[in-house]
Amino acid sequence: MLINVGNKEKVLPKLKTEKSSSKKQARRRKVLDDSATVRARMEELFGKYDWKVVTNKEDLVSFLNTAEEFGFDTETTSLDIFKGELVGLSFGTLDKCIYVPLKHKVGMNYRGDIKEIESILAEKKLFGFNSKFDMKALKLHANLNVKSEWCGYLAARLMNSAEPSNNLKDLYVKYIDPFDETYSFKNLFNKPFDEYDPLIVGGYAAVDAMKHLRLGKWQQANMSENDLKLMYKLEMPLTHDLVDIELTGIKLDIDWCNKLIEELNNELEEIKAELAVEYPGLNPGSPKQVAEWIYDKLKLLDPSNGRGTGEALLAQLDHPLAEKILRYRKAQKMLSTYAAKMPADADDGIIHTTFNQYGADTGRFSSSDPNLQNIPRDPKFRKMFTAREGHMLVSCDYTQQEVYILASLANDATMKEAYSRDADFYAYMASIVFERPYEDCVKGGKHGHLRDQMKSIVLGINYDMGLSSLARGIGKSISETKEIYERFFAMCPGIKPFREERLKIAKEHGYVETILGRKRRLSALHLPDFECEDKEIEKFLNTATNEYVIEKLIEDARAQGIQVIDRRARKAYETRQVVNSAVQGSAADMTKLAIVVANRDEKLKELGCKILMQIHDEIVAEFPEENAEEGGKRLAEIMKDVGTDLIGIEMKVTPTVMKSWE
DNA sequence: AGGATCAGCGCGT
DNA sequence: ATACGTGCTGATCCT
Numbered sequence: 019m020l021i022n023v024g025n026k027e028k029v030l031p032k033l034k035t036e037k038s039s040s041k042k043q044a045r046r047r048k049v050l051d052d053s054a055t056v057r058a059r060m061e062e063l064f065g066k067y068d069w070k071v072v073t074n075k076e077d078l079v080s081f082l083n084t085a086e087e088f089g090f091d092t093e094t095t096s097l098d099i100f101k102g103e104l105v106g107l108s109f110g111t112l113d114k115c116i117y118v119p120l121k122h123k124v125g126m127n128y129r130g131d132i133k134e135i136e137s138i139l140a141e142k143k144l145f146g147f148n149s150k151f152d153m154k155a156l157k158l159h160a161n162l163n164v165k166s167e168w169c170g171y172l173a174a175r176l177m178n179s180a181e182p183s184n185n186l187k188d189l190y191v192k193y194i195d196p197f198d199e200t201y202s203f204k205n206l207f208n209k210p211f212d213e214y215d216p217l218i219v220g221g222y223a224a225v226d227a228m229k230h231l232r233l234g235k236w237q238q239a240n241m242s243e244n245d246l247k248l249m250y251k252l253e254m255p256l257t258h259d260l261v262d263i264e265l266t267g268i269k270l271d272i273d274w275c276n277k278l279i280e281e282l283n284n285e286l287e288e289i290k291a292e293l294a295v296e297y298p299g300l301n302p303g304s305p306k307q308v309a310e311w312i313y314d315k316l317k318l319l320d321p322s323n324g325r326g327t328g329e330a331l332l333a334q335l336d337h338p339l340a341e342k343i344l345r346y347r348k349a350q351k352m353l354s355t356y357a358a359k360m361p362a363d364a365d366d367g368i369i370h371t372t373f374n375q376y377g378a379d380t381g382r383f384s385s386s387d388p389n390l391q392n393i394p395r396d397p398k399f400r401k402m403f404t405a406r407e408g409h410m411l412v413s414c415d416y417t418q419q420e421v422y423i424l425a426s427l428a429n430d431a432t433m434k435e436a437y438s439r440d441a442d443f444y445a446y447m448a449s450i451v452f453e454r455p456y457e458d459c460v461k462g463g464k465h466g467h468l469r470d471q472m473k474s475i476v477l478g479i480n481y482d483m484g485l486s487s488l489a490r491g492i493g494k495s496i497s498e499t500k501e502i503y504e505r506f507f508a509m510c511p512g513i514k515p516f517r518e519e520r521l522k523i524a525k526e527h528g529y530v531e532t533i534l535g536r537k538r539r540l541s542a543l544h545l546p547d548f549e550c551e552d553k554e555i556e557k558f559l560n561t562a563t564n565e566y567v568i569e570k571l572i573e574d575a576r577a578q579g580i581q582v583i584d585r586r587a588r589k590a591y592e593t594r595q596v597v598n599s600a601v602q603g604s605a606a607d608m609t610k611l612a613i614v615v616a617n618r619d620e621k622l623k624e625l626g627c628k629i630l631m632q633i634h635d636e637i638v639a640e641f642p643e644e645n646a647e648e649g650g651k652r653l654a655e656i657m658k659d660v661g662t663d664l665i666g667i668e669m670k671v672t673p674t675v676m677k678s679w680e
Numbered sequence: 681a682g683g684a685t686c687a688g689c690g691c692g693t
Numbered sequence: 694a695t696a697c698g699t700g701c702t703g704a705t706c707c708t
Binding site for chain 3: 301303304305306307350351354355359374377378379380382383384385386387388389391392477478480481482483484486487488491587590591594595597598599601602606634
């Protein structure tokens with residue numbers, strides 16, 4: 019496995035690490051291009067390991083008979099399994115490993131059908147790293163069904179959501195062998211793996227399998243009981259489900275895509291023609307050029323607040339140029355990211371996304387290549403995705419999933435009461451907090467706007483919004499907003515203690531937990547606001563309360579060349595993450611568990627249910643037409659029961675049956 | 681000329 | 694000083 023997943027810097031935008039320089043160095047290292055050099059480099063890296071190439075069934079079976087647990091790995095010619103080939107397969111014990119070449123263009127390949135070892139593999143515990151990729155590749159290209167016991171990537175994410183790198187090589191050096199050299203496919207090889215002789219490069223593949231086992235065993239021995247449970251009850255079953263979900267894919271309505279493409283292209287041409295007349299030379303896709311027109315040539319805005327050209331800013335301008343730019347960007351986005359992108363990514367008219375089941379540090383999924391979790395709400399674009407012949411799509415979504423979870427985690431009597439009534443939640447909450455009759459607070463009622471305000475406030479609580487941004491959101495003054503906020507906290511007595519309790523735990527232990535005990539690590543909350551080489555200044559800064567005095571002191575100290583570390587922004591950021599992660603991460607727990615349970619439900623199996631995708635609080639599945647109605651009900655029921663069991667509040671799930679997604 | 685990376689932007693829950 | 698993502702284009706740096 020060559021993918022480096024989930025390895026993004028997640029820090030305040032301003033903070034930088036020294037990571038980029040080492041990457042540059044790696045890039046400069048000379049690529050190996052002649053076989054003698056490759057041979058020498060392979061020997062240098064893998065000569066110390068006990069590895070060999072296996073090309074016949076007897077040797078393979080006899081190796082597999084030596085142990086019960088193996089690391090495993092696959093080699094492919096592309097990270098997109100639908101474009102690439104399966105080139106080989108490797109297995110490793112803790113000290114021996116083998117490479118089984120399947121489709122090398124040079125040297126000898128395995129003689130026989132690898133499918134024949136399926137039953138042997140079923141008896142073994144296979145440790146992978148991002149093993150979903152390998153399972154997919156084996157299933158797609160060799161019809162070989164494998165269920166991995168362990169995924170080192172998922173385990174690493176569970177053990178430390180803030181791990182600086184989730185790359186196998188980095189984890190291996192950090193936890194298993196500090197003297198092992200890190201290397202990557204790219205700086206070892208300059209042509210596809212199948213163009214090398216397995217006898218020369220087999221070590222590269224075989225050793226990874228061994229490393230997978232070594233890392234996995236270390237993780238099992240060192241992770242908490244609860245993390246182990248999450249692996250075995252949630253993430254591993256889920257990763258097996260995702261193999262099928264991703265391989266199944268979702269059908270595209272190509273004709274409809276083409277229609278959208280044509281429409282958008284026409285619109286873009288029109289706008290470009292209009293722009294060319296009055297604003298010659300302007301590329302509307304270039305923020306820099308747009309800024310030049312707005313700030314320099316037309317002087318529509320004063321650049322003192324920066325030279326941004328974002329939507330909110332342009333929309334205020336009320337100028338034909340701004341209006342055209344916005345229309346252009348919208349159409350360009352819809353075309354390049356959606357309408358044209360989907361058919362381009364499809365394989366035989368089917369979209370196979372890749373879900374990263376631990377994509378976010380909260381535990382949420384992400385989706386890529388293509389991302390199916392940010393398809394525009396506009397039904398025009400959702401309609402690109404359609405059910406197969408004779409089938410229907412069923413979409414089930416949790417109603418206000420995160421708000422239910424907030425009510426449960428905070429154990430807030432008012433919010434729980436709101437949910438126990440069969441009423442509009444936000445309208446009910448508005449009627450309590452603003453002390454108005456419920457009927458007046460419903461959508462379209464006399465005080466319907468209070469419902470909208472309540473919605474913004476609850477969203478604000480979830481993101482731990484500051485007063486000023488909330489005030490902007492609901493269109494009130496800061497003091498009015500403050501009053502509303504205070505009334506909300508008074509009427510919902512669970513919320514404040516919940517925040518404080520979570521924050522206290524986070525400060526003490528450095529993490530916040532979801533309902534299933536998934537941990538999100540935070541690094542700065544336990545540290546003081548300020549650190550300074552001059553301890554007297556440090557003490558003063560950390561005890562002072564006057565904002566102005568603090569700023570002045572920092573300024574003076576820095577002017578004298580005294581370093582001051584100011585963690586206030588980071589700590590405020592992490593404070594917001596504490597509140598949100600508990601809720602967002604618990605929501606992720608809920609939807610993940612629902613998929614696992616649904617995929618094991620006998621009735622759904624009988625009904626021919628195939629789950630196609632997850633969009634955080636929504637699961638989309640496909641059923642044979644005649645079963646869709648019943649299947650939707652069953653899927654919704656399962657989701658509801660899983661959620662209700664988890665949080666102790668009756669969840670609501672709405673199924674929708676449709677031919678195309680909407 | 682073409683690849684890698686960054687900034688700015690905008691789409692979703 | 695609103696949480697979590699992916700990915701496009703253009704700009705820029707590098708080979």
